[in-house]
Amino acid sequence: MSTAPVRAAAVETAERRGGWIPDVNARMATLQSPVRNILEPVLETLAEADRITVVPDAHYPFHPSSGMVTDPAVVGSVVARLERETDADVAVAGASDEDISFDRTAAYLGYESLLERFDAALVDLADEPHTGDLCVVEDAPVALSVPNRLADGAVVVMPSLRPTEDGPVAGAMRTLADLVDCDAGSDRAPVVATRVIDPQVAVLDAVTAYGGEPVAGNALFAGSAPAVDAVAASLLGRSLESDGALETARGDRGPISVEGNADFEALRARIPDGELPPADDTHPAVSTAYRVYAAVAGDAVPPQLEGGR
Numbered sequence: 001m002s003t004a005p006v007r008a009a010a011v012e013t014a015e016r017r018g019g020w021i022p023d024v025n026a027r028m029a030t031l032q033s034p035v036r037n038i039l040e041p042v043l044e045t046l047a048e049a050d051r052i053t054v055v056p057d058a059h060y061p062f063h064p065s066s067g068m069v070t071d072p073a074v075v076g077s078v079v080a081r082l083e084r085e086t087d088a089d090v091a092v093a094g095a096s097d098e099d100i101s102f103d104r105t106a107a108y109l110g111y112e113s114l115l116e117r118f119d120a121a122l123v124d125l126a127d128e129p130h131t132g133d134l135c136v137v138e139d140a141p142v143a144l145s146v147p148n149r150l151a152d153g154a155v156v157v158m159p160s161l162r163p164t165e166d167g168p169v170a171g172a173m174r175t176l177a178d179l180v181d182c183d184a185g186s187d188r189a190p191v192v193a194t195r196v197i198d199p200q201v202a203v204l205d206a207v208t209a210y211g212g213e214p215v216a217g218n219a220l221f222a223g224s225a226p227a228v229d230a231v232a233a234s235l236l237g238r239s240l241e242s243d244g245a246l247e248t249a250r251g252d253r254g255p256i257s258v259e260g261n262a263d264f265e266a267l268r269a270r271i272p273d274g275e276l277p278p279a280d281d282t283h284p285a286v287s288t289a290y291r292v293y294a295a296v297a298g299d300a301v302p303p304q305l306e307g308g309r
Contacts, residue, residue: 003223003224003226003227003250003253003254003256004223004224004227005223005256005257005258005259006221006222006223006227006228006231006256006257006258006259007037007038007041007221007222007223007258007259007260008038008219008220008221008258008259008260008261008262008264009033009034009035009037009038009219009220009221009260009261009262010034010218010219010260010261010262010263011030011031011034011207011218011219011220012030012218013030013216013218020065020208024072024073024076024110024114027071027073027207028073028076028077028080031073031074031077031207031220032077034219034220035074035077035078035080035081035220036081037260038203038220038221038222038260039078039081039082039085039201039203039222041222042200042201042222043081043085043086045154045200046082046085046086046088046154046156046200046201047085047086047087047088049086049088049153049154049200050088050089050153051088051089051090051091051149051152051153051154052082052086052088052089052090052091052153052154052155052156053090053091053092053093053123053149053150053153053154053155053156054075054078054079054082054090054091054092054093054120054156054158055092055093055094055150055155055156055157055158055175055176055179055199056069056070056074056075056092056094056111056158056159056160056175056205057069057070057158057159057160057162057170057175057205058070058094058102058105058106058109058111059170059175059178060099060100060105061100061104061105061108061109064109064110064208065208065214066208066210066214067160067161067162067208067209067210067214067215067217068160068162068210069109069160070158070159070160070205071160071205071207071208072109072110072111072114073114073207074158074203074205074207074220075092075111075114075158076114076115076117076118078156078158078203079092079115079118079120080118082156083118083119083120088154089119089121090118090119090120090121091120091121091122091123091149092106092111092115092120092121092122092123093122093123093124093125093147093149093150093179094106094123094124094125094179095124095125095126095147095178095179096124096126096127097126101124102124102125102126103122103124106122123149125147125149125150125179128147128148128149129147129148130145130146130147130148130181131145131146131148131151132144132145133145133146133151133196135192135195135196137184137188137191137192137195137248138188138248140188142182142183142184142188142189142192143182143183144180144181144182144183144184144192144193144196145180145181145182146180146193146196146197147179147180150176150179150180150197151196151197154200155176155197155198155199155200156199156200156201156202156203157172157175157176157199157201157202157203157225158172158175158202158203158204158205159171159172159174159175159202159204159205159228159229159232160204160205160208160209160210161204161205161206161209161210161217161232161235161236161271162209162210162211162236163210163211163236163238163274163275165275166186167238167275168233168238168242168243168245168246169229169232169233169236169238169243169246170232171190171204171225171228171229171232171233172194172199172202172204172225172228172229173190173191173193173194173225173226173229173245173246173249174190174229174245176190176193176194176197176199176225177189177190177192177193177194179193180192180193180196180197186244186245187244187245187248188244188245188248189245190245190249191245191248191249194225194226194249199225201222201223201224202222202223202224202225202227202228202229203220203221203222203228204220204221204222204228204231204232205220206218206219206220206221206232206235206267207219207220209235209236209267209271210274211236211237211271211272211273211274212272212273212274212275213272213274215270215271215272216270217235217267217270217271218262218267219262219267220262221258221262225249226246226249226250226253227250227253227256229246229249230246230250230256231256231258231264233246234268235264235267235268235271236271236273237268237271237273
């Protein structure tokens with residue numbers, strides 16, 4: 001069984017020179033064309049939706065220059081394209097957990113201030129009604145509770161290119177799994193969440209990636225969630241066969257083709273082979289990036305840097 005190709009788009013950032021562009025407007029200016037190119041195949045389907053929920057990788061307020069969260073410039077560029085090409089109500093969503101509220105995460109990442117220029121709302125899925133569902137994976141039924149907004153409307157999931165703390169690629173499926181209540185294990189929960197939510201498209205933010213340290217990837221990828229996650233795993237040097245969730249989701253689908261102007265092999269060679277920093281030990285690169293940014297921009301220091309760590 002074959003799968004639709006993953007679309008890739010290079011992000012031309014001549015002024016970046018491997019570094020970080022602090023101005024979110026300048027970053028968005030470089031993203032207009034690549035975002036248009038990767039969303040083009042699904043815009044007709046999305047145009048039929050009454051409501052579109054954009055789900056970025058906003059697991060914690062690391063600075064976007066770290067590559068460990070979806071850059072607000074990428075989120076804003078996608079929201080702008082959706083508002084321009086559809087009549088749907090657009091929202092950007094995440095969920096609070098026991099460590100930090102989504103509102104606080106969104107404020108630190110810059111999503112909140114960015115969305116003020118659009119009609120898009122910011123939604124905490126932890127406060128939304130949920131609906132129970134049942135999904136069968138490998139002949140075993142799995143019960144789960146899904147936010148109504150994700151179960152009923154069109155969804156665009158936007159992971160960053162990074163590994164999880166346990167090693168596998170974070171990806172679109174695991175981003176969705178973090179937003180549902182599920183009694184499945186770590187290999188099945190991403191599959192269950194993806195099948196029930198059935199996102200219209202996954203957009204991989206590889207403009208800045210993380211593989212042990214941040215790196216300028218200067219690329220976007222879009223396609224089905226399992227296919228995009230397989231591409232992300234390959235870019236990070238992860239074996240698809242060692243990822244139970246990916247193996248189950250892809251089944252007997254054949255090789256994935258990548259179409260577009262991004263240099264896949266060059267990007268894969270450029271990403272370091274490393275892991276996510278431990279949750280209780282902020283990586284020095286992240287600490288330095290955010291402290292410099294906060295000093296220049298006057299922003300608040302995020303929670304993982306409070307207390308002098």
